Amino acid sequence: MSKSSDAVHAILRQSEGFRSAQDIFTKMRADGAKIGLTTVYRALQSLSDDGRVDMLRTDDGESVYRACESDVHHHHLVCRRCGHTVEVAGPDVERWAEAVGAEYGFTEVTHTVEVFGTCPDCASAAGSR
Amino acid sequence: MSKSSDAVHAILRQSEGFRSAQDIFTKMRADGAKIGLTTVYRALQSLSDDGRVDMLRTDDGESVYRACESDVHHHHLVCRRCGHTVEVAGPDVERWAEAVGAEYGFTEVTHTVEVFGTCPDCASAAGSR
DNA sequence: GCCGATTTTGACAACGGTTTTCATTTTGCC
DNA sequence: GGCAAAATGAAAACCGTTGTCAAAATCGGC
Numbered sequence: 001m002s003k004s005s006d007a008v009h010a011i012l013r014q015s016e017g018f019r020s021a022q023d024i025f026t027k028m029r030a031d032g033a034k035i036g037l038t039t040v041y042r043a044l045q046s047l048s049d050d051g052r053v054d055m056l057r058t059d060d061g062e063s064v065y066r067a068c069e070s071d072v073h074h075h076h077l078v079c080r081r082c083g084h085t086v087e088v089a090g091p092d093v094e095r096w097a098e099a100v101g102a103e104y105g106f107t108e109v110t111h112t113v114e115v116f117g118t119c120p121d122c123a124s125a126a127g128s129r
Numbered sequence: 130m131s132k133s134s135d136a137v138h139a140i141l142r143q144s145e146g147f148r149s150a151q152d153i154f155t156k157m158r159a160d161g162a163k164i165g166l167t168t169v170y171r172a173l174q175s176l177s178d179d180g181r182v183d184m185l186r187t188d189d190g191e192s193v194y195r196a197c198e199s200d201v202h203h204h205h206l207v208c209r210r211c212g213h214t215v216e217v218a219g220p221d222v223e224r225w226a227e228a229v230g231a232e233y234g235f236t237e238v239t240h241t242v243e244v245f246g247t248c249p250d251c252a253s254a255a256g257s258r
Numbered sequence: 259g260c261c262g263a264t265t266t267t268g269a270c271a272a273c274g275g276t277t278t279t280c281a282t283t284t285t286g287c288c
Numbered sequence: 289g290g291c292a293a294a295a296t297g298a299a300a301a302c303c304g305t306t307g308t309c310a311a312a313a314t315c316g317g318c
Binding site for chain 4: 062
């Protein structure tokens with residue numbers, strides 16, 4: 001479970017934003033790698049389990065992955081046009097989620113937070129379109 | 130696009146938490162309604178478009194729906210066991226998301242925030258299990 | 259290096275939720 | 289009633305993902 005995982009991880013590290021499994025598979029094949037789609041999924045799964053990549057679901061239900069830059073809990077600011085991603089720490093949000101959970105007596109509180117927007121580059125590109 | 134939509138909406142209104150499309154379909158059929166799965170999906174789609182129901186995706190990619198109680202922007206605190214849901218307003222989070230977006234020059238910032246936990250009832254039920 | 263045992267791999271099939279298709283039914287209107 | 293437009297639903301198509309299983313790579317031990 002390691003050579004392929006490393007290869008997949010390498011692809012992610014040299015990518016800017018989030019990429020889908022199929023996307024990664026296509027790129028690796030284009031690069032000449034002899035890898036199967038199944039293996040890509042398995043690699044992504046284990047990388048995700050190990051916390052070495054972030055995974056989130058797009059609005060249309062597709063899972064997308066990205067190499068983490070930091071291994072501490074964090075969230076993402078994602079450009080909805082180009083996929084460019086910034087990792088953001090949000091201590092305020094963490095506290096808020098905990099507080100909300102506690103207010104209603106919920107335990108084992110987790111949360112998902114993603115912020116989407118249009119990045120400066122894409123905004124100016126769109127403006128001149 | 131209205132009689133079926135109303136029926137679906139009615140089911141959602143008398144439901145506690147989030148329900149999946151198939152779930153709704155099964156229940157309606159059990160109630161004796163002559164409705165097709167396709168129509169349920171179409172109804173949910175249009176209700177969602179009109180902002181009359183909330184829709185979110187579970188971790189395993191399934192879409193679930195719920196009748197909104199308020200039509201202003203809000204988030205959800207969802208019990209991961211029983212699906213019981215509390216609508217929560219989070220002005221802090223709104224501000225935070227805006228601030229984060231602005232910090233990196235992002236425009237048209239939107240955000241998705243969901244908080245999951247175990248509700249008091251389920252926690253005690255699990256404790257005595 | 260060689261051999262068997264174990265793990266990893268990948269082509270392909272299966273799966274499950276969602277969407278599309280398209281023929282039929284219902285609805286609205288005259 | 290009669291007709292056109294909209295809604296419906298059964299079944300097929302879709303698509304990302306997961307399971308299957310036999311072939312291939314890897315790892316000791318000798």
